[in-house]
Amino acid sequence: MAELKYLNGFGSEFSSEDPRCPGSLPEGQNSPQKCAYGLYAEQLSGTAFTAPRVENKRSWLYRIRPSVVHKPFRRFAKGNLTCDWNEEEPDPNQMRWNPFDVPKTGNVDFVEGLNTVCGAGDPKLKLGLAVHIFSCNKSMDRRAIYNADGDFLIVPQLGTLRITTEFGQMIVKPNEIAVIQQGMRFKVGVSQPSRGYILEVYGRHFTLPDLGPIGANGLANPRDFQTPVARYEDTLETYEIVSKYQGKLFVCEQDHSPFDVVAWHGNYVPYKYDLSKFMVINSVSFDHCDPSIFTVLTCQSEKHGTAIADFVIFPPRWSVQEHTFRPPYYHRNCMSEFMGLIFGEYEAKKGAFLPGGATLHSIMTPHGPDVNCFETASEEKLVPARVADGTQAFMFESCLGLAVTKWGAKTCEKLDAEYYKCWQGLKKHFTGPKA
Ligand SMILES: O=C(O)Cc1cc(O)ccc1O
Numbered sequence: 001m002a003e004l005k006y007l008n009g010f011g012s013e014f015s016s017e018d019p020r021c022p023g024s025l026p027e028g029q030n031s032p033q034k035c036a037y038g039l040y041a042e043q044l045s046g047t048a049f050t051a052p053r054v055e056n057k058r059s060w061l062y063r064i065r066p067s068v069v070h071k072p073f074r075r076f077a078k079g080n081l082t083c084d085w086n087e088e089e090p091d092p093n094q095m096r097w098n099p100f101d102v103p104k105t106g107n108v109d110f111v112e113g114l115n116t117v118c119g120a121g122d123p124k125l126k127l128g129l130a131v132h133i134f135s136c137n138k139s140m141d142r143r144a145i146y147n148a149d150g151d152f153l154i155v156p157q158l159g160t161l162r163i164t165t166e167f168g169q170m171i172v173k174p175n176e177i178a179v180i181q182q183g184m185r186f187k188v189g190v191s192q193p194s195r196g197y198i199l200e201v202y203g204r205h206f207t208l209p210d211l212g213p214i215g216a217n218g219l220a221n222p223r224d225f226q227t228p229v230a231r232y233e234d235t236l237e238t239y240e241i242v243s244k245y246q247g248k249l250f251v252c253e254q255d256h257s258p259f260d261v262v263a264w265h266g267n268y269v270p271y272k273y274d275l276s277k278f279m280v281i282n283s284v285s286f287d288h289c290d291p292s293i294f295t296v297l298t299c300q301s302e303k304h305g306t307a308i309a310d311f312v313i314f315p316p317r318w319s320v321q322e323h324t325f326r327p328p329y330y331h332r333n334c335m336s337e338f339m340g341l342i343f344g345e346y347e348a349k350k351g352a353f354l355p356g357g358a359t360l361h362s363i364m365t366p367h368g369p370d371v372n373c374f375e376t377a378s379e380e381k382l383v384p385a386r387v388a389d390g391t392q393a394f395m396f397e398s399c400l401g402l403a404v405t406k407w408g409a410k411t412c413e414k415l416d417a418e419y420y421k422c423w424q425g426l427k428k429h430f431t432g433p434k435a
């Protein structure tokens with residue numbers, strides 16, 4: 001398979017035409033009386049028509065048939081998606097999950113293998129988030145999904161994903177992420193048992209964090225985000241369209257491919273990003289910077305500087321701080337911290353926090369380095385050292401109080417009741433008052 005092409009940039013106005021149909025993109029207008037090649041024009045709005053210009057998002061798709069040509073939707077009762085945050089009693093404990101299962105037998109595709117771990121809010125109010133684990137071993141063939149509730153930030157952990165979207169195709173490997181925004185139809189192809197994490201935000205979109213005094217460059221640079229190029233499929237085979245609507249799945253049939261977009265233009269697009277491109281900024285003198293210094297993407301709330309969800313990574317880097325306890329500090333936070341591990345080990349917990357597993361430190365729940373990390377880092381010689389080489393941990397940090405679902409607490413059978421023990425051996429080192 002030839003290398004896929006991408007358009008580089010974040011939030012840009014892009015345009016793309018399948019090379020098989022030159023001139024398919026109208027010039028100078030969006031809705032010609034008759035589109036070239038007999039195409040239909042369709043707008044996909046990602047913000048209110050009247051949203052301020054800096055936030056306004058929409059794209060125009062020129063397609064073989066408009067999306068409206070489909071049969072009625074009915075419930076699709078597979079997988080473990082939910083937005084019912086009252087399934088379980090609230091639980092303020094530190095939580096750690098062993099690696100989530102990948103299907104060993106049977107055929108499970110991306111849609112059937114969606115499981116909600118935790119979340120808060122209401123897709124009807126377009127406020128909140130959900131964290132899902134996907135786990136599948138079969139490609140979506142003649143099936144596509146779109147999310148009417150919000151955007152999916154997909155973090156593959158095991159297996160490469162071939163994501164076909166209305167805008168074109170993306171190959172997304174572990175250590176890359178993809179964002180598929182509200183309403184965009186897509187399907188996921190896999191070539192092995194595959195697993196990963198999804199951060200879903202309702203009714204808002206991800207942006208790059210402001211850089212403040214950092215200046216105009218650094219962290220995730222806009223030019224490293226990649227959007228697919230137009231690539232249409234012209235088939236009259238039956239497709240199933242799955243809709244995630246108000247937290248539940250629905251399915252309907254249509255007699256043609258939803259990936260029949262010949263040309264498109266706009267600033268409302270799917271994209272991917274390679275986490276190894278992140279330009280890491282950190283302290284070069286002393287003390288531990290807050291992990292917000294590693295924010296890749298943020299989804300802001302109405303409250304200035306406060307995120308519905310930040311996507312933060314812990315990338316390989318140099319650690320050079322002098323007279324400093326270098327690992328993460330002990331912490332109680334007014335935000336919720338959900339962490340996952342793509343590969344390697346996380347410096348503050350080199351034990352049972354494993355790739356494909358997760359932790360949740362809820363609002364004001366104390367957390368921090370385990371005994372081993374504390375003892376080692378308190379004594380280590382503070383020479384310049386590489387940290388996190390061959391590893392990639394990440395955090396979804398949210399101002400919302402996250403509720404764990406029944407799947408997360410029970411059905412997945414991965415919650416590790418022993419987690420609290422990793423801190424129990426933290427000794428008293430207090431030397432007492434000066435005599
Ligand atoms: O390990 C964690 O839980 C996340 C975390 C990382 C860090 O660098 C500082 C504080 C913090 O909570």
Ligand SMILES: [Fe+2]
Nearest residue numbers: 331333337367
């Ligand atoms: Fe923290």
